[in-house]
Amino acid sequence: xxxxxxxxxxxxxxxxxxxxxxxxxxxxxxxxxxxxxxxxxxxxxxxxxxxxxxxxxxxxxxxxxxxxxxxxxxxxxxxxxxxxxxxxxxxxxxx
Numbered sequence: 683x684x685x686x687x688x689x690x691x692x693x694x695x696x697x698x699x700x701x702x703x704x705x706x707x708x709x710x711x712x713x714x715x716x717x718x719x720x721x722x723x724x725x726x727x728x729x730x731x732x733x734x735x736x737x738x739x740x741x742x743x744x745x746x747x748x749x750x751x752x753x754x755x756x757x758x759x760x761x762x763x764x765x766x767x768x769x770x771x772x773x774x775x776x777x
């Protein structure tokens with residue numbers, strides 16, 4: 683499957699949104715969110731998400747304005763790959 687860059691961005695924003703919704707619904711009020719998309723993190727941290735044309739970014743902005751402690755930071759994609767490898771390895775060992 684071939685995805686355009688804007689589709690990948692929207693998918694990452696959507697996964698961030700769904701993760702934040704899930705955390706809020708489960709009652710978590712101190713959250714640290716890591717994302718490997720530096721542009722997405724910057725848009726959210728600078729406050730440009732509230733007037734975005736993407737519904738996902740506007741919804742993320744509304745969620746982070748709620749009464750909870752949330753830290754959002756960029757992590758390099760390589761760090762994400764290491765965590766992914768470790769999770770897959772743990773799954774294989776447990777089977």
